[in-house]
Amino acid sequence: MTTAPADYNAGVDPERALKYAVQRIKGDRAxxxxxxIEPVSPTWDHEAAAEVIRDQIRPRARELGCVTGSGNLDLPGSxxxxxxxxxxxxxxAAKGAGALLPEDTLLIVEVTSESNGETDRVVKRKRYAEYGAPLFLLVDRQERSLTLYSEPGKLGYTRADGPHPYGTLIRLPAPFDLDLDTQRLGE
Structure with missing residues (x-):
């Protein structure tokens, strides 16, 4: 058996290598x-819940000169x-970008799934705040509730509006100034 030279891994940045690899996975996104590494393959129920929110914010996003999507977000240093x-x-910001930072967003929405609900509720909520995402809306399909987090800081969001049951109007603050009707989430 041969061994690698002592300097074989010299100059290799594990974070960069991992992020490079995940962008080149064939087939499903990850x-x-x-x-x-987790595959991103939402179910149709999951997509239907996201669509309820997306349909309501898209017109206002366009007015603000924004796009809505599910593009890559990098969290450098992690x-x-x-x-x-x-x-x-x-x-x-989206034009020509391979990935953006959470601080580049105006709003992030995560819809929980049975397989990764705790990731959205705990890990992503903490990381989005740490990386400056101004608004984070958690649509919790298992709890049938929504929570809007704002005022991000290094230790997490300092303000939470919710959890509110499906059917509640959720107010998105400036720059959106929009009430989300969540009645269709319960259908």
Missing amino acids: QIVEGV SNWYVPDIAVVPAA
Whole structure:
């Protein structure tokens, strides 16, 4: 058996290598959560819940010169590379970007799944705040509730509006100034 030369790994940045690899996975998209590669393959129920929110924020996002999507979000200095269910970002920032930072967004929406609900509720909520995402809306399908987090800081969001049951109007603050009707989430 041969051994690698002593300088074989010299200059290799493990974070960069992992993020490079996840972007080149064939087939389904993938994200990295705390160093673990996870496939992103939502169910139709999951997509239907995201669509209820997306349909309501898209017109206002356009007015603000933004796009809505589920593009890559990099969290530099960590082993995290997220694919949010919905992100609202300025169109200028999205143009030509391979990945954005959470602080580049105006709003991030995550819809929980049975398999990763705790990741959205705990890990992503903390990391989005740490990386400056101004608004984070958690649509918790298992709890049938919504919570809007704001005022991000290094230790997490300092303000939470909710949890509110499905059917409650959720007010998105400026720059959106929009009431989300969540009645259809319960259908």
